[in-house]
Amino acid sequence: MAAASVNPIDARRSEGYGRKLLSVIGAGRFPLVLGNDLAGTVTAVGSRVATFRIGDRVYGAKPASAEGTHASHVRVKAAHVLAAPEGLDLHALATVPYSFTSMWLAVRGAGLSRENAAGKNVLVHGAAGALGLLATQMLSGWGASVTAIARESNTKVCLEAGAIEVVGRTDKLFVSLARSFDATLNFATWEDDLALLGCLRDGALGHATTVHPLLGNFDRLGWLRGALKTISQKRLHRRVLPKGTNNYAWVLFKPDKAAMHDLRQFVEHKHVSLPIGLRKPLAEVAEAFEHVKSGRRGRALVTP
Ligand SMILES: NC(=O)c1ccc[n+]([C@@H]2O[C@H](COP(=O)([O-])OP(=O)(O)OC[C@H]3O[C@@H](n4cnc5c(N)ncnc54)[C@H](OP(=O)(O)O)[C@@H]3O)[C@@H](O)[C@H]2O)c1
Numbered sequence: 601m602a603a604a605s606v607n608p609i610d611a612r613r614s615e616g617y618g619r620k621l622l623s624v625i626g627a628g629r630f631p632l633v634l635g636n637d638l639a640g641t642v643t644a645v646g647s648r649v650a651t652f653r654i655g656d657r658v659y660g661a662k663p664a665s666a667e668g669t670h671a672s673h674v675r676v677k678a679a680h681v682l683a684a685p686e687g688l689d690l691h692a693l694a695t696v697p698y699s700f701t702s703m704w705l706a707v708r709g710a711g712l713s714r715e716n717a718a719g720k721n722v723l724v725h726g727a728a729g730a731l732g733l734l735a736t737q738m739l740s741g742w743g744a745s746v747t748a749i750a751r752e753s754n755t756k757v758c759l760e761a762g763a764i765e766v767v768g769r770t771d772k773l774f775v776s777l778a779r780s781f782d783a784t785l786n787f788a789t790w791e792d793d794l795a796l797l798g799c800l801r802d803g804a805l806g807h808a809t810t811v812h813p814l815l816g817n818f819d820r821l822g823w824l825r826g827a828l829k830t831i832s833q834k835r836l837h838r839r840v841l842p843k844g845t846n847n848y849a850w851v852l853f854k855p856d857k858a859a860m861h862d863l864r865q866f867v868e869h870k871h872v873s874l875p876i877g878l879r880k881p882l883a884e885v886a887e888a889f890e891h892v893k894s895g896r897r898g899r900a901l902v903t904p
Contacts, residue, residue, distance in 0.1 A: 601640040602690035604669040610634040620818040635669035639694035657684035659693035672904040695899040699730040704859040709849025711805030718743030726788030728754035736761040806847025
């Protein structure tokens with residue numbers, strides 16, 4: 601490993617978040633090695649792997665497991681990594697794959713794609729965060745007009761990522777944008793999910809969120825009540841979708857072949873990147889987690 605990022609999910613899993621549902625895939629109980637993102641150099645390959653050789657520089661993201669990437673060495677399926685383009689820094693590459701894939705799944709869940717994005721008006725909540733910046737970079741690259749919701753102090757970073765305008769997140773100013781958007785993406789807070797649906801126009805493509813209460817419902821309420829609560833919350837939100845809008849998605853990260861394809865292209869053309877806020881060796885990983893928990897700017901990286 602050259603580096604792995606610490607994402608908000610790692611900080612939350614370290615406090616027990618997701619333990620119920622993730623236990624189904626053996627990723628809910630301590631001892632856990634956290635971390636999804638990885639960037640490094642191949643030191644061994646399986647006998648049936650033809651795509652990579654020892655010495656190749658790679659980056660990618662592992663699905664949730666108890667064998668995460670905050671480690672000196674990581675075992676990963678060849679399908680979950682890409683060759684690192686020459687000249688690109690492995691630390692920079694370690695920040696992107698997990699967030700890009702989650703963002704990409706949300707974009708697809710809202711009904712947007714490379715083919716239909718041009719000319720669409722898209723509202724992105726949490727636009728100055730990792731998923732928000734990557735969505736703004738990708739969608740503006742596809743020709744969509746992105747309106748960003750962010751703290752006023754983050755206006756510049758959203759405009760630099762490609763947003764056409766930035767609405768301050770305080771006082772829920774975005775509510776005044778009712779019925780204007782083809783798609784809405786929520787990377788900020790579940791509390792605002794219903795209000796965001798009110799920003800979709802009739803016949804819009806749809807909405808997706810990465811900040812839904814699915815994992816928390818099972819943690820708090822157990823299997824049965826957690827499932828019932830989840831179904832009723834989803835139904836309630838689906839019911840307020842404007843006429844003719846079909847897509848409404850709660851995203852859960854998992855590696856995706858089509859997302860990897862777009863990730864490779866955007867990385868190779870240097871169209872996506874995230875700021876690095878902190879780098880710490882594994883022995884000081886607690887400081888990297890603290891950086892994430894306190895919401896400081898830039899991704900935190902851990903290095904062996
Ligand atoms: N379901 C999944 O599989 C999945 C996958 C990836 C990420 N996620 C979740 O998706 C969210 C975004 O991820 P990320 O990596 O982009 O996180 P991030 O870098 O921490 O960014 C989150 C952004 O949301 C904004 N925000 C947070 N709380 C808010 C609130 N109460 N009101 C308004 N804005 C708020 C923050 O704005 P400020 O900068 O102004 O504070 C920040 O810019 C996180 O909650 C993460 O856990 C879920």
